[in-house]
Amino acid sequence: MTKSIISCGVYLPYLRIKRDEYLSALGRCSAGMREKTVLDIDEDVITMAVEASRVALAGIDVSRVGVVTVASTGFPYQEKAQAGTLVEALGLEKNVLTAQHSNSTVSGTESLLTALSLLDQTEQPYALVVVSDAPVSGPDVDLEHGFGAAACAFVLAKDEPGLVFEGVYAQSGEAMGLRYRLPGETDIRDIGVKTFAMLDYNETVKGAVTGLANKLGRNLTDYRHVVLHQADAKSATALAKKMGCTDEQIKEGVVYPYTGDTGACSSLLGLCRVLESACAGDCILISSHGSGSGSQALSFCLETPVPKSVVFEAVLGYKRYISYIQYLKQKRSI
Amino acid sequence: MENVAIIGAGQTKYGDFPGMGVKELFAEAYLEMLQSVDRGLEQQRIGAAYIGSLSAGSGFQLGQLAPLLMGHVGLPHVNAVRIENACASGGYALYNAACAVASGKFDMVLAAGVEKMRDVSSNKGRYWLGVSGDTEYERLAGSTFAGIYALMASRYMHEYGLKREHLSMVAAKNHCHAVANPKAQFRKEITIEQAMQGVPVAHPFNVWDCSPTSDGAAVVLLCNAKIAKEFTNKPVYLKGFGAASDYLAIHDRDSMTRLLATRRAATEAYKQAGVGPEDINFAEVHDCFTIAEILAYGDLGFAEEGLAQYLLEEGFTRADGKLPVNASGGLKAKGHPIGATGCGMASEVFKQLRDEAQEPSRQIKNARYALSHNVGGSGGTAAVFIYQRGDA
Amino acid sequence: MSAHISIPMYQRAVPQRYRLTGKLCKSCGKINFPPKAVCKYCLQGASFEDVRLSGRGAVYSYTVIAGGGAPPEFETEARCKGSYPVLIVELEEGPRVITQMVNPPEEGIAIGMSVQAVFRKIYEEEGVIRYGFKFSPA
Ligand SMILES: [Zn+2]
Numbered sequence: 001m002t003k004s005i006i007s008c009g010v011y012l013p014y015l016r017i018k019r020d021e022y023l024s025a026l027g028r029c030s031a032g033m034r035e036k037t038v039l040d041i042d043e044d045v046i047t048m049a050v051e052a053s054r055v056a057l058a059g060i061d062v063s064r065v066g067v068v069t070v071a072s073t074g075f076p077y078q079e080k081a082q083a084g085t086l087v088e089a090l091g092l093e094k095n096v097l098t099a100q101h102s103n104s105t106v107s108g109t110e111s112l113l114t115a116l117s118l119l120d121q122t123e124q125p126y127a128l129v130v131v132s133d134a135p136v137s138g139p140d141v142d143l144e145h146g147f148g149a150a151a152c153a154f155v156l157a158k159d160e161p162g163l164v165f166e167g168v169y170a171q172s173g174e175a176m177g178l179r180y181r182l183p184g185e186t187d188i189r190d191i192g193v194k195t196f197a198m199l200d201y202n203e204t205v206k207g208a209v210t211g212l213a214n215k216l217g218r219n220l221t222d223y224r225h226v227v228l229h230q231a232d233a234k235s236a237t238a239l240a241k242k243m244g245c246t247d248e249q250i251k252e253g254v255v256y257p258y259t260g261d262t263g264a265c266s267s268l269l270g271l272c273r274v275l276e277s278a279c280a281g282d283c284i285l286i287s288s289h290g291s292g293s294g295s296q297a298l299s300f301c302l303e304t305p306v307p308k309s310v311v312f313e314a315v316l317g318y319k320r321y322i323s324y325i326q327y328l329k330q331k332r333s334i
Numbered sequence: 335m336e337n338v339a340i341i342g343a344g345q346t347k348y349g350d351f352p353g354m355g356v357k358e359l360f361a362e363a364y365l366e367m368l369q370s371v372d373r374g375l376e377q378q379r380i381g382a383a384y385i386g387s388l389s390a391g392s393g394f395q396l397g398q399l400a401p402l403l404m405g406h407v408g409l410p411h412v413n414a415v416r417i418e419n420a421c422a423s424g425g426y427a428l429y430n431a432a433c434a435v436a437s438g439k440f441d442m443v444l445a446a447g448v449e450k451m452r453d454v455s456s457n458k459g460r461y462w463l464g465v466s467g468d469t470e471y472e473r474l475a476g477s478t479f480a481g482i483y484a485l486m487a488s489r490y491m492h493e494y495g496l497k498r499e500h501l502s503m504v505a506a507k508n509h510c511h512a513v514a515n516p517k518a519q520f521r522k523e524i525t526i527e528q529a530m531q532g533v534p535v536a537h538p539f540n541v542w543d544c545s546p547t548s549d550g551a552a553v554v555l556l557c558n559a560k561i562a563k564e565f566t567n568k569p570v571y572l573k574g575f576g577a578a579s580d581y582l583a584i585h586d587r588d589s590m591t592r593l594l595a596t597r598r599a600a601t602e603a604y605k606q607a608g609v610g611p612e613d614i615n616f617a618e619v620h621d622c623f624t625i626a627e628i629l630a631y632g633d634l635g636f637a638e639e640g641l642a643q644y645l646l647e648e649g650f651t652r653a654d655g656k657l658p659v660n661a662s663g664g665l666k667a668k669g670h671p672i673g674a675t676g677c678g679m680a681s682e683v684f685k686q687l688r689d690e691a692q693e694p695s696r697q698i699k700n701a702r703y704a705l706s707h708n709v710g711g712s713g714g715t716a717a718v719f720i721y722q723r724g725d726a
Numbered sequence: 727m728s729a730h731i732s733i734p735m736y737q738r739a740v741p742q743r744y745r746l747t748g749k750l751c752k753s754c755g756k757i758n759f760p761p762k763a764v765c766k767y768c769l770q771g772a773s774f775e776d777v778r779l780s781g782r783g784a785v786y787s788y789t790v791i792a793g794g795g796a797p798p799e800f801e802t803e804a805r806c807k808g809s810y811p812v813l814i815v816e817l818e819e820g821p822r823v824i825t826q827m828v829n830p831p832e833e834g835i836a837i838g839m840s841v842q843a844v845f846r847k848i849y850e851e852e853g854v855i856r857y858g859f860k861f862s863p864a
Contacts, residue, residue: 471824472824474849474856475812475825475826476791476796476803476812476826476848477789477791478795480795485788485789485812485814485824486787488788488789489787489814489837492837534792534809535792536789536790536791536792537788537789537792538789581766583760584814584824585814585821585822585823585824586766590787
């Protein structure tokens with residue numbers, strides 16, 4: 001049985017703040033995006049998840065969805081399953097198999113892998129994977145400057161033409177990385193040792209990517225697109241180049257400059273973007289990364305282009321810029 | 335069916351009375367009503383009491399308000415009941431009292447209303463004001479009570495070319511009327527220009543388009559018309575009384591530029607009274623928001639729907655016009671103590687039709703028929719009354 | 727203090743609030759939203775079939791609730807935005823709904839403009855997030 005992504009959906013909040021706003025308000029900005037997405041006061045990861053899912057499910061018979069997996073580093077409840085909200089909002093059958101992944105930015109790819117597995121446990125042909133994230137910290141935390149918000153959703157199918165899943169390779173270990181969050185807190189803490197964190201990022205992502213290529217008997221150059229986790233403006237591109245990738249392979253999957261750090265969404269959002277221009281026969285590699293847990297690299301090959309109901313560029317273009325003061329209001333900081 | 339007469343009426347001034355609660359307000363109105371009965375009253379003849387109130391002092395007395403109030407004025411054993419239909423609570427108290435007399439069951443019945451709105455925080459006040467619509471949908475769409483009427487105003491403007499100025503004409507007119515009314519909460523004239531410049535509340539409304547929150551009470555004494563002359567030579571006959579409902583939620587109604595409840599209540603009242611809108615000499619209508627008075631012109635038959643604004647342009651409904659509307663100042667400036675409003679209108683009409691308007695300058699001359707109109711919420715309920723002077 | 731809609735009461739309306747489930751009258755074929763026990767169009771039918779509304783519609787009327795006048799449960803939202811629009815939307819399938827508008831166009835709202843349902847947080851009570859529909863420009 002082959003399993004393929006047959007459709008995807010992206011949701012970006014309408015509100016954006018430009019990096020320049022940070023510069024004029026604070027005199028500096030520790031993140032290198034051009035602009036980033038900002039949650040409205042009545043949005044959270046669940047509302048974004050529903051919107052992205054609705055795009056992905058357009059034209060699909062929702063009664064044939066047998067699996068829902070959902071991922072975010074910051075769900076609105078510490079205890080309460082989140083998939084139920086999606087089931088009701090999307091009108092899915094009540095007997096869907098659900099799974100929820102959190103605690104790390106690697107949870108996005110985890111939820112995709114879980115959905116692939118759970119598909120074996122349902123008679124239904126479709127699984128929905130929703131990754132929605134909006135990392136949060138106080139305005140005085142450097143990491144916060146880059147934090148954006150986004151959701152993406154994928155419909156996986158058994159034996160239907162689309163973006164065929166080829167395999168996965170993971171790296172795990174005690175890798176603290178740059179960030180963590182304690183129980184009961186909403187703000188992410190920054191360990192502040194950037195070079196140490198970079199070392200971990202480079203080693204684990206490289207381990208996953210090269211491991212995957214070896215496992216599948218491929219060279220990285222065989223991939224039309226290589227999309228790595230983007231927690232900042234430079235690391236992903238620098239690492240990909242170090243591993244021998246060309247600009248052509250990297251550039252289309254870069255989303256950080258427009259959205260900021262979208263946490264668990266990062267590489268999956270990049271995947272949605274490259275799917276727009278991918279042609280039949282193209283291979284695509286994505287790799288996630290999460291503090292404390294490592295990296296997962298996934299390989300896909302495009303059999304039939306994935307239909308697009310909403311164009312990524314249009315989603316990027318639907319926006320309104322806000323001031324830094326308004327941004328603090330949106331965050332309920334003032 | 336028996337004929338119904340009003341032989342006494344009283345009301346407090348409307349406004350902010352930090353020293354008075356619902357009991358004190360009710361008692362003041364009741365005692366003024368007693369004094370207004372020309373030949374005096376043996377209180378024991380009162381057979382029943384209907385008392386309108388929405389929140390009974392912002393919820394402090396959720397149950398059995400009526401016996402509480404009646405016990406406070408020496409009538410502990412009278413059959414008493416609280417009536418609630420939001421802003422039309424007082425009107426429905428009057429309507430039920432009228433039905434009770436008309437049925438022949440009682441010879442004499444009290445209709446009253448009371449509201450204590452001013453001793454709560456503005457937060458809590460906003461809470462109370464937002465729960466008389468379809469809370470589950472209207473309130474949870476973030477709308478306020480003003481917001482619902484604002485939606486009607488927007489639609490009216492869209493359909494009929496109503497202008498912002500027309501809304502302000504209602505405000506300016508009613509504020510001007512209230513200046514001479516000693517019972518009114520706001521006795522200050524405002525210009526149309528001022529009325530257009532208030533602090534925004536809910537587009538297209540600013541603060542001058544909205545009635546205030548008020549404390550107040552009103553009491554009206556009804557009796558079988560057969561015995562009215564035992565008490566006075568100048569009874570006021572309640573010739574017609576109608577009440578009707580509509581979908582509570584504004585989104586369930588076909589039209590947002592008319593209140594069907596008012597139309598049906600008016601039809602019933604006119605029919606019973608045997609008169610038409612052209613016979614009415616003055617009216618007290620429910621102007622909780624400026625648009626509400628404009629809607630009322632159409633719904634009560636004073637103008638065609640969509641042409642109501644021209645009555646304002648012509649000054650037709652000013653105190654010195656052909657059909658004075660809200661010569662008391664209306665809810666807008668006289669004040670709007672929710673449960674009291676419907677009975678307060680009756681009290682105003684009673685005094686006007688007996689040529690006893692407290693300030694002679696505001697006496698409406700040569701009036702034979704008057705109408706009062708009380709609406710619950712955004713039109714979920716409405717009651718309309720037609721009065722005839724009894725000394726002619 | 728806010729209008730109390732209990733958790734069970736809210737939950738009973740989840741099909742309406744989360745995905746605009748209307749009730750198709752088996753007698754006259756019209757769609758009731760929100761649901762009624764007896765059809766509001768033919769005043770006869772009491773048996774219905776669930777239908778999912780498209781969420782597409784047009785602005786029938788609108789207002790903008792000024793911050794200071796917002797109900798207490800919308801105070802945070804009002805404070806953040808200064809004011810927020812509320813619409814009556816006429817849905818493609820016929821029923822009208824009252825709803826908040828998100829992302830209002832900078833040139834202003836116009837009666838007749840096309841709108842589309844979106845999924846948002848409505849408010850929180852007892853710490854529980856009440857999700858539901860709002861409408862955005864289509
Ligand atoms: Zn029907």
